[in-house]
Amino acid sequence: MTKTDITPDKDALKRVGDIVRKRLGADPKAYRIPTEQAEMFAIGKFLSSAECTRLMRMIDVVAQPSKLFDQDYSNGVRTSYSGNFDGRDPFVQGISRRIDDLLGMKPEWGETIQGQRYLPGQEFKPHNDWFYTDQDYWKQERKRGGQRSWTAMAFLNPVDKGGETHFTEIGINIAPQPGVLLVWNNALPDGRPNPDTMHAGTPVIEGIKYVITKWYRTRQWK
Ligand SMILES: O=C(O)CCC(=O)C(=O)O
Numbered sequence: 001m002t003k004t005d006i007t008p009d010k011d012a013l014k015r016v017g018d019i020v021r022k023r024l025g026a027d028p029k030a031y032r033i034p035t036e037q038a039e040m041f042a043i044g045k046f047l048s049s050a051e052c053t054r055l056m057r058m059i060d061v062v063a064q065p066s067k068l069f070d071q072d073y074s075n076g077v078r079t080s081y082s083g084n085f086d087g088r089d090p091f092v093q094g095i096s097r098r099i100d101d102l103l104g105m106k107p108e109w110g111e112t113i114q115g116q117r118y119l120p121g122q123e124f125k126p127h128n129d130w131f132y133t134d135q136d137y138w139k140q141e142r143k144r145g146g147q148r149s150w151t152a153m154a155f156l157n158p159v160d161k162g163g164e165t166h167f168t169e170i171g172i173n174i175a176p177q178p179g180v181l182l183v184w185n186n187a188l189p190d191g192r193p194n195p196d197t198m199h200a201g202t203p204v205i206e207g208i209k210y211v212i213t214k215w216y217r218t219r220q221w222k
């Protein structure tokens with residue numbers, strides 16, 4: 001096997017995949033999105049409308065142009081505004097823990113919840129949430145918790161027009177519905193990153209779109 005055949009964190013991705021699959025598979029609230037190409041689930045009413053409102057106001061406080069943070073991390077363009085919440089805030093910790101429990105994840109594998117806001121014309125072009133391990137940034141991320149495993153993303157409000165989450169390889173478009181949590185495995189069951197999880201936040205045409213995202217690693221995030 002040559003060096004390039006090695007998939008970093010493959011065993012850990014498989015292990016985390018097994019844990020979450022078993023957990024969500026046994027949860028009647030988790031709806032399996034019908035596709036063979038990726039493991040995706042939706043959970044309705046995961047957040048209450050009061051929680052959605054509070055999170056939107058918190059996003060207004062932390063949101064800054066995303067490209068300042070993410071230029072090196074995504075090969076697409078992200079024109080939305082985003083920011084990380086304070087991981088010590090008890091309200092944020094409570095939401096984080098609920099997502100950890102839902103998935104069966106260890107809290108230390110999760111990154112701090114990030115909030116994101118899209119105004120009309122803003123978008124997140126097609127990208128994978130997993131890291132490209134042949135890129136320079138991987139040297140850092142490898143030490144900061146390793147490869148991303150699952151993504152949990154919640155919609156906080158309805159959007160008048162546009163702003164769907166589009167899985168470009170699977171061919172599904174998910175329209176924002178407040179309180180719905182979308183969860184997917186960025187890896188295949190065998191632990192290789194899944195290219196079919198490529199997705200986009202399509203441009204908002206009318207209204208404003210607010211989401212929160214929590215990305216999980218394979219090891220302790222720091
Ligand atoms: O806003 C969306 O629909 C997608 C967001 C996203 O891809 C992410 O936060 O990683």
Ligand SMILES: [Fe+2]
Pocket residue numbers: 127128129199
């Ligand atoms: Fe994403």
